[in-house]
Amino acid sequence: MVDGDGARRTDERPAALWAERLAEFACCPVLARRDGPHDGSSAVAVTTLVWTDGPTVTQMRALVTEFSALEPRITGTALGFEHHHTARGRALGALAWLDRDPARVRLPEAIVAQMAAEQIGYPEAAPAHWQTRAAGLLGLGPHGGEFTLPALRLLQQSARSHGWPAALRWLDGLADEPGNRLSVVR
Template structure:
């Protein structure tokens, strides 16, 4: 292992210990200014990017590893983490309930730290929200969430705490209906 790779590994270990999440530095190969410009700090869920940058600036200022300002940072939210972050963000911003959209999801990704540490009710609601979207937060789920959110937070929680409506494959349903209508014409 090269000295640079060892320093990157050690930096990931230090940042992980400080933030309570698994952190690793990976080489992206992107050119830039500085000896460490091609390295990216990566982690799932956990602190926001701003919090990770602040932690790195504090830890790495003492001369341990690379300069924090030469590194790139990339936080990745798991599907559940993304759903939890959105629900927590909406609960904290009730005015946004009038028009929930993709912009709110982006704000939640950027502003909500440690979604994996949310309370059990929020995490269960996030799982339900994902179930309504086939495991992801697509536009259809956001549109349905927006429809309920217009009636207030109590309506959102009631919707997510209630039974899940079955997912209908529209293509299969259309094909089934076309097959039914053709059979009727033959008689």
């Protein structure tokens, strides 16, 4: 384990071991990073769990609670949570969140992206047809493969105009015709 300032800690092995076991438990890579005072002050040091895609923060907290019964060394450890998202994970999450209630296409795209990131766990495990649609959404970005709010806005505008099923067919069509690239104009 590495401290926030990059210094190696003497107590890194136990935390690294339980982080590896937690990663298996959570079904995604998890890094345990020690943050906090390095000057011997009485402030509390925090072990920050860092992961990409996989469970939401709420789901990770529940997993840690379950996991602590198996790994007693985690009990009493001050934990922080740092959840990152890949572009594909963000696109899949937004699509899944909108699909749960298509009326959400009327919300601002920033809220859709934020709520999806907070509420959709394991987006990378979506079925193939959702992976294809995510590729279509990512292809709308300025560099292709990038999740952007303007691309999400374009999808939402399509859904508001033509309905959610038609917007999904449009994304499916974007993937079927890769030579036909569209870009959002700002």
